[in-house]
Amino acid sequence: MTKAKIYVMLKEGVLDPQGGVIQRSLASLSFKGVAKVRQGKVFEILLETHDRREAERQVQEMCRQLLVNPVIERYDFVIEGTP
Amino acid sequence: MTEACTSEIIEQHGLSPEEYDRIVQFLGREPNLVELGLFSVMWSEHCSYKSSRFFLKNLPTRGKRVLQGPGENAGIIDIGEGLAVVFKIESHNHPSFIEPYQGAATGVGGILRDIFTMGARPIANLNSLHFGAVDHPRTPYLLERVVAGIGDYGNCIGVPTVGGEVHFDPCYNGNILVNAFCLGLVEHDKIFRAKAQGIGNPVIYVGSKTGRDGIHGATMASDAFEVGSKERRPQVQVGDPFTEKLLLEACLELMQEGKIVAIQDMGAAGLTSSSSEMASRGGVGIELDLSQVPRRETGMTPYEVLLSESQERMLLVAEKGREKEVSQVLQKWGLDVAVVGKVIERPVLRVCEGEEVVGEVPVVALTDEAPAYQRQRKAPAPRGKDIPISEIPTPKDLGRSLTQLIGSPVLASKHWVFEQYDHTVQTNTVVGPGADAAVLRLKGTKKGIALTVDSNRSYSYLDPYLGAMHIVAEGVRNLGCVGAEPIGITNCLNFGNPQRPEVMWEFEQSVLGMGEACRALGIPVVSGNVSFYNETSGKGIDPTPVIATVGLIEDLQAVPSSSFQKEGDRVAIFGRATQGFGGSEYLRLLHRQKVGKIPPMDLEEQKQLLQFCREVVRSGFAHSVHDVSKGGIAVALAECCFSNGIGVQIDRVETDLRPDLWLFGESPDIVIVSYKAGEERSLLSLAKNSKINVLASGTLGGDRYSMESWIDLPLSQLVEVWGKGFEEIF
Numbered sequence: 020m021t022k023a024k025i026y027v028m029l030k031e032g033v034l035d036p037q038g039g040v041i042q043r044s045l046a047s048l049s050f051k052g053v054a055k056v057r058q059g060k061v062f063e064i065l066l067e068t069h070d071r072r073e074a075e076r077q078v079q080e081m082c083r084q085l086l087v088n089p090v091i092e093r094y095d096f097v098i099e100g101t102p
Numbered sequence: 103m104t105e106a107c108t109s110e111i112i113e114q115h116g117l118s119p120e121e122y123d124r125i126v127q128f129l130g131r132e133p134n135l136v137e138l139g140l141f142s143v144m145w146s147e148h149c150s151y152k153s154s155r156f157f158l159k160n161l162p163t164r165g166k167r168v169l170q171g172p173g174e175n176a177g178i179i180d181i182g183e184g185l186a187v188v189f190k191i192e193s194h195n196h197p198s199f200i201e202p203y204q205g206a207a208t209g210v211g212g213i214l215r216d217i218f219t220m221g222a223r224p225i226a227n228l229n230s231l232h233f234g235a236v237d238h239p240r241t242p243y244l245l246e247r248v249v250a251g252i253g254d255y256g257n258c259i260g261v262p263t264v265g266g267e268v269h270f271d272p273c274y275n276g277n278i279l280v281n282a283f284c285l286g287l288v289e290h291d292k293i294f295r296a297k298a299q300g301i302g303n304p305v306i307y308v309g310s311k312t313g314r315d316g317i318h319g320a321t322m323a324s325d326a327f328e329v330g331s332k333e334r335r336p337q338v339q340v341g342d343p344f345t346e347k348l349l350l351e352a353c354l355e356l357m358q359e360g361k362i363v364a365i366q367d368m369g370a371a372g373l374t375s376s377s378s379e380m381a382s383r384g385g386v387g388i389e390l391d392l393s394q395v396p397r398r399e400t401g402m403t404p405y406e407v408l409l410s411e412s413q414e415r416m417l418l419v420a421e422k423g424r425e426k427e428v429s430q431v432l433q434k435w436g437l438d439v440a441v442v443g444k445v446i447e448r449p450v451l452r453v454c455e456g457e458e459v460v461g462e463v464p465v466v467a468l469t470d471e472a473p474a475y476q477r478q479r480k481a482p483a484p485r486g487k488d489i490p491i492s493e494i495p496t497p498k499d500l501g502r503s504l505t506q507l508i509g510s511p512v513l514a515s516k517h518w519v520f521e522q523y524d525h526t527v528q529t530n531t532v533v534g535p536g537a538d539a540a541v542l543r544l545k546g547t548k549k550g551i552a553l554t555v556d557s558n559r560s561y562s563y564l565d566p567y568l569g570a571m572h573i574v575a576e577g578v579r580n581l582g583c584v585g586a587e588p589i590g591i592t593n594c595l596n597f598g599n600p601q602r603p604e605v606m607w608e609f610e611q612s613v614l615g616m617g618e619a620c621r622a623l624g625i626p627v628v629s630g631n632v633s634f635y636n637e638t639s640g641k642g643i644d645p646t647p648v649i650a651t652v653g654l655i656e657d658l659q660a661v662p663s664s665s666f667q668k669e670g671d672r673v674a675i676f677g678r679a680t681q682g683f684g685g686s687e688y689l690r691l692l693h694r695q696k697v698g699k700i701p702p703m704d705l706e707e708q709k710q711l712l713q714f715c716r717e718v719v720r721s722g723f724a725h726s727v728h729d730v731s732k733g734g735i736a737v738a739l740a741e742c743c744f745s746n747g748i749g750v751q752i753d754r755v756e757t758d759l760r761p762d763l764w765l766f767g768e769s770p771d772i773v774i775v776s777y778k779a780g781e782e783r784s785l786l787s788l789a790k791n792s793k794i795n796v797l798a799s800g801t802l803g804g805d806r807y808s809m810e811s812w813i814d815l816p817l818s819q820l821v822e823v824w825g826k827g828f829e830e831i832f
Contacts, residue, residue, distance in 0.1 A: 032314045032399050034412065036342035090201045091338050
């Protein structure tokens with residue numbers, strides 16, 4: 020088994036209303052000096068393959084077809100090997 | 103030429119060499135890049151209506167109820183008792199194709215802002231959606247995301263989506279249509295216009311911060327797609343309905359207290375269009391200092407700040423000396439606010455970055471004096487050629503034809519769509535989605551407002567002139583069924599590339615047909631939107647004018663349902679069954695043909711039918727009234743049965759037409775009325791007075807749908823097919 024961790028963030032410059040709400044909430048809880056909050060998401064996916072290259076290929080394809088909206092999001096991932 | 107403006111850059115800005123020469127004439131010099139950007143967006147098709155302005159003059163825009171016609175953010179119609187309705191429909195086609203969820207959501211956000219900038223509180227949304235073929239691989243995805251985007255935005259901001267339409271046709275495979283309509287309510291003395299006045303008055307920026315979203319969105323909306331533009335990935339605008347809600351409340355509060363002079367949404371072409379259009383209406387100039395504009399990204403150039411299309415932003419002109427009061431209100435609602443300029447006497451848009459002037463352009467050059475073209479028109483080969491009835495095979499089993507029709511996505515129940523919309527928030531909804539027209543109550547009065555949005559892609563393709571007349575008539579008929587008097591229209595004209603003479607011909611014909619029908623029926627067109635360049639790789643959409651019609655109901659008590667109400671009631675089908683069934687769903691679905699001559703349109707007969715409908719409603723005899731449209735009499739009758747599961751037996755049909763023609767032809771002047779047994783004579787005398795014939799009659803009750811000797815089916819079977827038909831797309 021191979022574990023993949025995929026990080027998805029809105030592209031630079033795309034409005035993040037959710038991040039904005041979190042930033043304001045932090046301020047109202049008296050956390051001073053928070054300049055900006057951007058919220059993204061993380062996926063952990065266990066793959067049956069042991070082949071790192073095959074895992075990368077599969078993850079790329081999953082991102083392209085489902086996990087990421089390439090119009091407004093960018094992504095990065097790490098393959099962590101057998102858990 | 104200056105360093106900035108090479109011919110390549112000019113072309114990238116969507117300006118022709120002739121247009122560039124015109125700019126140089128206006129300025130008396132070459133523009134710099136910032137100024138070129140201003141002209142590029144303001145002279146885009148989207149902002150300037152340069153291909154359509156000349157033709158739109160053919161639409162009637164006046165009437166005794168009209169308080170505001172085209173030219174403002176939205177049209178306004180008087181509804182008595184000191185109240186008025188404000189409404190408009192607008193397209194968001196291109197953004198919705200690229201990013202369907204955000205594209206559709208920001209379409210709703212944009213039209214809402216157009217309404218509340220006029221001082222009105224939005225009370226209802228409608229939408230008209232056209233997708234590609236049902237079996238096109240991208241259709242389910244686009245449909246799902248567009249509906250989610252519309253639903254989420256409307257639901258979050260608390261404005262009900264009370265109706266709409268969904269269509270499918272291969273011509274929209276590469277260019278879907280997302281048209282959003284909004285209606286608001288305003289008291290006469292609270293109407294607000296976007297006219298900058300008062301030299302020295304401050305220009306104030308309100309709302310979300312500015313980012314690089316959708317720069318050149320207006321130019322993009324004015325360009326045809328090339329394959330690969332899915333990969334183009336421009337900075338998509340992301341909607342934020344919660345901020346918009348704050349903006350709505352803040353703006354209405356400011357207007358209420360007379361603290362501001364003018365206000366306009368920063369929609370397409372953002373800061374540029376809002377400032378120059380407000381200045382133009384007031385005959386004044388505006389000076390902007392871009393260094394004061396709240397930004398959420400670093401390193402933005404003046405060019406980017408001016409052209410950004412970040413959502414949920416407004417530009418307003420306040421009374422001098424009241425800046426502080428204005429900021430207090432806005433800050434109370436948690437909105438970013440900044441004084442970004444002032445009204446000046448010289449009628450120019452002067453753009454500064456701090457002390458430095460980075461551009462200065464005469465206001466009229468950007469607005470009234472923008473180019474207008476009478477583009478070439480050429481009729482394509484006739485499409486509406488009649489096909490002899492004998493060439494159309496008669497189906498053996500008419501019941502099977504009905505089942506197929508009613509289960510097709512175009513005619514099947516749209517509950518999958520409208521269950522995602524909150525259609526009862528604000529508690530004004532009397533009749534929600536799925537009926538002929540939506541009906542809203544006006545609290546504190548006996549009155550109601552009726553709304554409908556209609557289009558007919560087959561008719562408009564086969565005969566754009568006649569097709570447009572049919573769409574107007576359909577809207578008016580839908581209102582007639584709920585006893586409403588039509589008081590105004592707003593239109594969204596979706597077409598291909600206007601530089602193709604055939605497209606321009608379709609456009610001209612549609613506008614002329616619409617104008618004729620509106621004049622004959624006495625309904626003004628008070629607002630609208632033109633969307634050209636709906637084209638991918640040289641293939642344009644079929645002409646698709648969409649019309650939203652608004653009606654006034656004097657007494658809500660009398661509004662009948664569109665569904666059968668009671669077993670034992672009688673039913674009668676009134677009107678005229680015509681021969682032609684060109685362009686019908688029947689031909690398209692069962693015989694795979696988008697051909698034929700579409701039915702003629704007699705506007706005098708339409709008037710009589712409307713008169714009849716209104717009298718039937720007023721008389722109170724009718725338990726239900728429903729008009730016949732797509733799918734013909736057979737489909738309309740089935741629709742009447744579904745809501746309450748009441749069967750029907752039609753036992754007397756007077757016709758010499760071929761049965762399938764009578765059942766599935768889409769005659770434009772037929773209504774189905776159910777009424778209490780025993781009221782027949784009174785109803786018939788109303789019909790006689792309006793010169794309306796009875797085509798068929800029967801009785802309600804039981805659990806079967808039976809039509810003469812032609813169709814006899816268990817109602818449950820039809821209900822099942824109708825209920826599931828739409829979801830089979832997925």
